[in-house]
Amino acid sequence: MKIGIFFGGTSREREISFAGGRTVYDNLDKALFEAVPIFVDSRGNFVLLDWQYIYKGTIRDFYPPVSALPASEHKMQVYLESLGDLTQQEQDQLISEVGRRVAPHELRELLDFAFLALHGPSGEDGAIQGLLEWYGIPYSGSGILPSAFGIDKIAQKKLLKALGRPTPEFRVITQEEWDVADPEATLAYLTRELGLPLVFKAPRQGSSIGVSILRDNDVAKFRAAVERSLFRKTVYRSEWAQFTERDKLAWVQQLTDIREGIGLPVVLDAVSPEQNASSQLPTADNAVLYHPEALLRALNEAFLTAEEVRLTNTDGETQVLVESFVHGREFSCIVVEDPNGQPLALPPTEIVKGEEMFDYRSKYLPGLSRKITPIDLPEADIQRIREQCEEMFRTFGFQVYARLDGFMTADGQLFLNDPNTTSGMLPASFFFHQAAEIGLNPSQFLTYLVRTSLAARRRAGMKPLQLANLLSKLDEAVAQRQQEDRPRTKVAVIMGGYSSERHISVESGRNIYEKLSSSAKYQPVPVFLTGSSQDFRLYVLPINVMLKDNADDIREKIEQHEAGHDLHPILQRIRREAEGITSTYAGQPTAQPRRISFEELAQEVDEVFIALHGRPGEDGALQTELEKYGLPYNGSGTASSSITINKFETNKRLREAGLRVAEHRMATRLQWEADPEGFYHELETAFPYPFIAKPADDGCSSAVKKIKTRGELLAFCRLIFRHQEDLLPDAATTLHLGFKEEFPQKDAFLVETLIDRDGAAHFLEVTGGLLTHWSENGELEIEVFEASEALATGEVLSLEEKFLAGEGQNITPARYAPDPTERQRISEEVKQELRRVAQILDIQGYARIDAFVRVRQTGAVEVIIIEVNSLPGMTPATCIFHQTALNGYTPYQFIDQILEFGKARQEKAALEAGE
Structure with missing residues (x-):
């Protein structure tokens, strides 16, 4: 059965949808299904995607293609909408570089069934469901009406109220009301009606996008919360004037982020000193700004005369849902239809966190929140949660599956809110996590959902005979699959x-x-x-x-x-x-x-x-x-392995072999404890600020910090040399550690000079993968892949940028030069240096090598090695899969090659030992 996986989309959740679609693509049972990747771009085009792009870390890594990006001083990655109003022909040209455009009427020829991994507007609001209904294509999940209802938080609240079901008290603020309202009076009204804290939500968004919590009676924070849900932002000249150029750039990047900011395109309205606060001085005809650098220029220009500027996303919300805050145990419960079409609630999961909000970052980056299944409550209370979730599933007319969220208060009150007709489909999401508790792995669960969705579409009257035939064939294939006993x-x-x-x-x-x-x-x-x-x-x-x-x-x-x-x-x-x-x-x-x-x-x-x-x-x-x-x-x-684990020893060996590495030395706890002042002075003499401090034997960006001052050095030493498990709050604040960012305890750490441009014409950070093979005569051959260019938004690449779906920015292959011939020349020199590293360190199997590359005005290439990972990260979004794809390996084929090499090495060693 040909399963079309629809992923990406037009919404702000497109990156999680893209990552979820990849999970479905990888986990569909290959013995039963043929996966057909249908990427939906942010203009709503359907693209039959070439398989290698499925394994990119983010949509922006491949689309729009690098060749189509406008000149960018800061090399910002952007989505398709930042290219402005493109003609259909221009869009087709972009699409042709990553796959081929599929017209809606062609879908019937390409697939038997549509698996919808789309989120948010146009994905789970009935729109795509209606299109598929029109063409008679069965699809996963709920139908048109429950989908349209499932995305509208305000409509849900009104129905729950009408039915007498417990739900947090709420009010709605429309955009028109807000534009003429007195914020102070509005806050006073909401506080009186709903109390504090207040929860603000964008009514048609998911993944906690546009959500904030107001804990204090603070008008400025109140205005910011409302604007966040409307996808607006007011900026003041006094605030802008305090920013450095780097601060402005970082601010614009965060503002235009589709998850944390308001996204693009935006309209800019400026207020001049002569005007009162309610009147506006629009830019030329309320010009729409598409690109982050255009926005940066427009803000600098506007603040020459304006006191404040309001930015509004052209596709923002028109209402804000304001709820009273519920103090209680937060949970999420997946409900599926059983084989008889009745709702079955899986074990609800408790989301354990502190005062912080369960936001986009903590939803999708492992380790930031605790998810406990089942929720730690008496059996009767858990059963009550399940029964009420099943009742809501029936009440709202959901089909196949849904995710229902809620709270249980200390006095036993149960609140359900924000039902979702789809769910995040990352490998450890609630979706697969709860299904695993009844014994289904992701592949088996997806098979069940395809089968249940076919039955739901048939019950609703879609092509009864054709779907009965599909169901019969699938049931037969599943039965045969269960009876197979092939040796593996x-x-x-x-x-x-x-x-x-x-x-x-x-x-x-x-x-x-x-x-x-x-x-x-x-x-x-x-x-x-x-x-x-x-x-x-x-x-x-x-x-x-x-x-x-x-x-x-x-x-x-x-x-x-x-x-x-x-x-x-x-x-x-x-x-x-x-x-x-x-x-x-x-x-x-x-x-x-x-x-x-x-x-x-x-x-x-x-x-x-x-x-x-x-x-x-x-x-x-x-x-x-x-x-x-x-x-x-x-x-x-x-x-x-015993060498490459130690960054100091690795650097030492490479330097002795004539390769470029940073100046480096180890700094020990013994030296620090014996004479802290002498310790600091010695380091500052040898390594002028700023320099890099990091553990010598940890990876994944763990505790890698750019040290700029004595205060930061002191904080780093106190943290890495601490005796207790917990972090020291003041030192963590000094180093700007993120929420739940871990910091290892060590007896020594590595200090390195900061690698910078040093006057080079071109300077970039790259990460390159490699794979080894045995030749016919038993010699080791090293296949070096095209390196990826890693773009850090902060001072060093973060854990999120390396591993959180949709977060990192990697260009593969790296952009060494605009001219293709010159780019390839530089690439071959870089690959040759990486090959030398592998030979010197006797790397086998596979590895990832991180380096900086300088290209001089003369064309001379300098490769400065940072570190070597003998077992690089193999998460779904890691860039080594982007590189292997260019050499024709799917992730599975790459893993297969790695395993085959290990087996051949073992056999070779056994033969040699026998001789």
């Missing part, structure tokens, strides 16, 4: 660990697991590593534990099981209720984590994929254990 290579995917990189390791491990599990060749076995460097503890994970939100949640489940905690009674109940689903679609029953020794692991699996980052995993210690039992593994061997 068992691969232990080891993830987790105990370093600051453990959450990213879990993301990598899950991605490897999912790529292998949807293949016919491999049977992956998820294994979690915890413990310490002296005591590795391995656990085979059931699917429901592997899909917990992050490494800490997985470890907690293991500890609970070892402490003798029985399976939660509500889970036992739900699993019984779901037997009609799991008996047909689940491959194995749910289980508990199981402790396993290395010896037992060697008896159960054929080979190992190490998905760990930093220590342990990249330091050779785990490799040593695996070699004892003859288990093939991915990546470099023990000796090479």
